[in-house]
Amino acid sequence: MSVIKPMQIRSCFRHIGMFTALASFVATASAGPVAIRAARWLDVDSGRIQSHATLVVDGGHIASVNPDQLPPDIEVIDLGYAILFPGLMDMHIHLMDEPDADWIRQRAYETQATWALRAARNAN
Numbered sequence: 001m002s003v004i005k006p007m008q009i010r011s012c013f014r015h016i017g018m019f020t021a022l023a024s025f026v027a028t029a030s031a032g033p034v035a036i037r038a039a040r041w042l043d044v045d046s047g048r049i050q051s052h053a054t055l056v057v058d059g060g061h062i063a064s065v066n067p068d069q070l071p072p073d074i075e076v077i078d079l080g081y082a083i084l085f086p087g088l089m090d091m092h093i094h095l096m097d098e099p100d101a102d103w104i105r106q107r108a109y110e111t112q113a114t115w116a117l118r119a120a121r122n123a124n
Contacts, residue, residue: 033058035076041065041084053084062086095119 034057041053056063056070065086070076096115097103 033063033071033074035070035074036079036084037076038079038082038084040082041086044087049083055084055086095122 036053036055036057038053040049040051041055042048043050052066054066054070056065056067056074096119097106098118
C-alpha cells in the first residue's frame with residue numbers, strides 16, 4: 001500500500017487549481033471550440049486515471065473527450081504532464097455576503113431572513 005505524501009497532495013491541488021482557472025478562461029475567452037490536451041485524465045465513469053487526454057470545450061461545456069479527430073482550425077492548449085479532471089466545478093460561494101461589507105458585523109446584527117433575501121438576490 002502506497003502512502004500519499006503532503007507534496008503529492010499539494011501538487012494535486014495545484015493541478016486542480018490550474019485546470020479550474022484554465023477552464024474558466026476557455027469558457028469566457030474563446031469564440032469557438034478549444035481542445036485541451038494533457039498527459040492523463042480522470043475517467044469518472046470508471047474511476048481510473050487514463051492516459052492521453054484531449055477534451056474539446058465548446059461554449060463553456062465539454063463537447064467531447066478524446067475524439068478521433070479534431071477540426072483543422074481548432075485552438076489547442078497543451079498542458080503537458082498535468083492531470084485533467086473533466087467536469088470539476090468550483091462550487092464554493094457565499095451568496096449571503098456583500099463583497100465589501102464587514103462580514104463579522106453582518107453575522108452579529110442581521111437576521112436569517114436578511115441573509116436569505118440577500119442570497120436569493122445574489123443568486124440571480
